[in-house]
Every structure is written in structure tokens, then in C-alpha cells.
Amino acid sequence: MKGKYIAIGSIIIICGLITYKLAANKEELDTRKNQTTVSEVNIPVKVATVKDSLLEFNITKTGTIIPFTEAKALAPVSGTLKNIRFSLGSNVTKGQVLALVDDRAEQLDLQKAERNAAKLKSDLNTYTELLSGNAATREKVDEIKANYQDAMTQVNVIRKNISDATIKAPASGMISIKQVEEGMYVNSGNEIATIVDISKTKARVFLSENEVYQVRKGQSVEITTDVHPNITFKGTVDFISPQADETRSYQTEILIDNQSYSLFRSGTYINLKFLGGKSKKTLLIPREAIVSSIKDPSVFIVGKGKVEKRDIKTGRETGGLIQVISGLKATDKVVVSGQINLKSGSRIKISH
Structure with a gap:
């Protein structure tokens, strides 16, 4: 009878030890998990403030050099x-x-x-x-x-x-x-030769319906090209087609002040910037703040030590900055570095 009580007591003691050990292990695991979680959410990032700036809206296009005649x-x-x-x-x-x-x-x-x-x-x-x-x-x-x-x-x-x-x-x-x-x-009427005149230079560009109403004859244009990277040429709008082509584009020609006709050859690709656009206030953020694609843009907004992912609508790009049409307000802070480890609700640490 005495041996029976001893066996039961031993079992109770062993079960108690096991329970204690399991509880201790659970507490240790929870502590490690919390430590790990804390270390995962304190993600170092760099941020920038959304700027409310005055932006001049100039149309930029790619065109082609064509013969003057x-x-x-x-x-x-x-x-x-x-x-x-x-x-x-x-x-x-x-x-x-x-x-x-x-x-x-x-x-x-x-x-x-x-x-x-x-x-x-x-x-x-x-x-x-x-x-x-x-x-x-x-x-x-x-x-x-x-x-x-x-x-x-x-x-x-x-x-x-x-x-x-x-x-x-x-x-x-x-x-x-x-x-x-x-x-x-x-035979009479057969072509024997083609003559091109590049003593003066023209460029041809095609404008969209929205763009063509912002351009006028005589408007100043800046021209750059990869073949002459250190030269900025000046030009003026010489012709705007009154009728759209089958792609709903309007042919426009620019007369270029070409110091030497040998600088350009017909067919050369050029970049054109139509000057004199209207200026207005708009929100700007660094290009690096955009996550996903520029066609479906979103950013991480900083607030109270955490971030929130938000979809935005963007417009023009100028000098490494992107125009924000909707989704942000001035003084908002957006993450510009470290987004790869972020999701909505992630805790961050701002680095400088």
C-alpha cells in the first residue's frame, strides 16, 4: 500500500516537472519571437518631404531631322x-x-x-x-x-x-x-536624281491632340541630340498641320538655327523641348519614392514610426522629380530608400 502511494507521488512530481519545463520553454520561445519581431520591424529607411513647387510645363518630344527642301x-x-x-x-x-x-x-x-x-x-x-x-x-x-x-x-x-x-x-x-x-x-518623266537642301535644317515631330493646342507657330524650341551632347540648338515652330493623321497625331516642323549644315544629317534623332509653357504649383516627389511601376505607382507614407502603402496618380517627370496629381499632400513624408523590406504597418527607423 505504501509502495502505491510512493509511485503515485513520483508520477505527480514528474508531471509537474514536465509542465514547468514546457512553460519555461514557451516563455523563452515567446521572448525570442518578440525579440525577432522587434528587430524585423525596425527597418532603416530614408525619407523625403513632398514639395509644393512651381513647375513650368514644357512639352518634350523626340523628332527627326529632315531636309529643308x-x-x-x-x-x-x-x-x-x-x-x-x-x-x-x-x-x-x-x-x-x-x-x-x-x-x-x-x-x-x-x-x-x-x-x-x-x-x-x-x-x-x-x-x-x-x-x-x-x-x-x-x-x-x-x-x-x-x-x-x-x-x-x-x-x-x-x-x-x-x-x-x-x-x-x-x-x-x-x-x-x-x-x-x-x-x-x-523615258519622259523618269527620275534621275534626288536633291536635298540641308543648308538650313528642319525637324519633324508629331504632337498629340492635347499637345498641339499648347504649341503655336513661332514658339521657341530647344534641341539636343546624342551625336552633339555638348551643344544646345535653338529653333522655332515653322509649321503645324491643321489636320491629324490616321494615328490622331499632328505633324509639326521646327526650323533650326544650324550654325553649320554639316552638324546634322537628314534622319538624325533629336530631343525637342518646347519653351514658354505655363507655370503652376504642383506636388513633387523624388523618382526613387515610386514603388512598382510608373504606370501603376504607389509610395510608402511615414506616420508615427510606421509606414502605409498608398496608391497615387502621377504626371510629368522633371529633373529626377515626379509630379503627383493625387494621393498625397504637401508636407507628407515618403520613403525613398529601403522600400524593398516594407509593407503597410511596418515599423521603421529613419536614417540620415
Whole structure:
């Protein structure tokens, strides 16, 4: 009987020891967990204050250099090219002879036409005299006169064809495309060369419907390009299309003050900044404050040692700053470094 009580007492003591040990372990685990939690939420971050600033809204676009003028040199008559006086890259002036079309056949035709016209003129003089003496009829004189006029018309046509056999440059500039070689046969209207004039420089850019109403003819424009990184060119708006294209864009041309036409070549990409935009107060935050994407932006706002993730609506970007249209107010503080470890409700430690 005594042994039974001893066994029961031993069991009770062992159970008590186990319970105590488990409680002690739980308390230690909870302490470690709390310590770990505290260390996880005290995340070091850097913050910036939302600024209420005056911002000038200038339109910035990417455009392309285009020739000031572009002209096509065409063959006015059909024939074989016998003398080409230009090459690819040649500089030509308006009216300069570019090529000659073989006109030997026309020269022979001209000689025959001139002989025929001379004979008819002589006949007309003779019959006119006979008519004055009633030795010829008025009908005969009129017939010869009509034949003479037709002959002179033919002479003038052949002379013009011979004149057209000399192909001249329709504009001054550089030969950018050469499409013929000596000895080739060309038909009337065939293109033999393209001439581009880059002594003055223009840029072409396409504006959206919203942008085109903010731009006016004569407006100043700043132009930069990667090929001349240390030069800022000046320009003015020269043309704004009154009609949108199929993409709802409006073609706009800018005349550039090009100190040397060799600085730009047609097709070069450029950056344009339309000056004189309206200034207004707006909220700005550093670009680094944006988390996720610029199309779906959000930021972490600081308050009472914690952060809250908030979606915002953004606008223009300028000098590393982003315009905030909605979602923030002036004096709000946003996290600009350390966001990768944050979520709404995380505790933070602001570092400087």
C-alpha cells in the first residue's frame, strides 16, 4: 500500500516537472519571437518631404531631322543619256546642267522642219504678191499660210525638245540619290536624281491632340541630340498641320538655327523641348519614392514610426522629380530608400 502511494507521488512530481519545463520553454520561445519581431520591424529607411513647387510645363518630344527642301530631277524627254555631270554626294546649284539626252535625231528633224518652213514662207510671199495682181486666189494663199503656221509650230516643238534634252537641277543642294548611269535610256518623266537642301535644317515631330493646342507657330524650341551632347540648338515652330493623321497625331516642323549644315544629317534623332509653357504649383516627389511601376505607382507614407502603402496618380517627370496629381499632400513624408523590406504597418527607423 505504501509502495502505491510512493509511485503515485513520483508520477505527480514528474508531471509537474514536465509542465514547468514546457512553460519555461514557451516563455523563452515567446521572448525570442518578440525579440525577432522587434528587430524585423525596425527597418532603416530614408525619407523625403513632398514639395509644393512651381513647375513650368514644357512639352518634350523626340523628332527627326529632315531636309529643308527635297527635289526630284526628272527627264523631260525620252532618249539615251550621253553626258552625266554629277555624282552621288555632289553639291549642285539650281539651274546647273546635270545631264544631256542624246538629241541627234531631233537635230536632224529640226533641219528638215526648218527647210520645210522656209519653203512655205517663200511660197507664201510669192502667192501673196500674185494675189495682189489677181493672179492667185485667196483660198490658195490661206492654205499656204496655214501650212506655214503648222510648220513653224513643228519647228518650235522640236526646238523645245532639244532644249529639254539638257536636264537641269530644279533646286540647290546635295545629290542624295543617283538613279541613272551614262548610256541608259530614260523615258519622259523618269527620275534621275534626288536633291536635298540641308543648308538650313528642319525637324519633324508629331504632337498629340492635347499637345498641339499648347504649341503655336513661332514658339521657341530647344534641341539636343546624342551625336552633339555638348551643344544646345535653338529653333522655332515653322509649321503645324491643321489636320491629324490616321494615328490622331499632328505633324509639326521646327526650323533650326544650324550654325553649320554639316552638324546634322537628314534622319538624325533629336530631343525637342518646347519653351514658354505655363507655370503652376504642383506636388513633387523624388523618382526613387515610386514603388512598382510608373504606370501603376504607389509610395510608402511615414506616420508615427510606421509606414502605409498608398496608391497615387502621377504626371510629368522633371529633373529626377515626379509630379503627383493625387494621393498625397504637401508636407507628407515618403520613403525613398529601403522600400524593398516594407509593407503597410511596418515599423521603421529613419536614417540620415
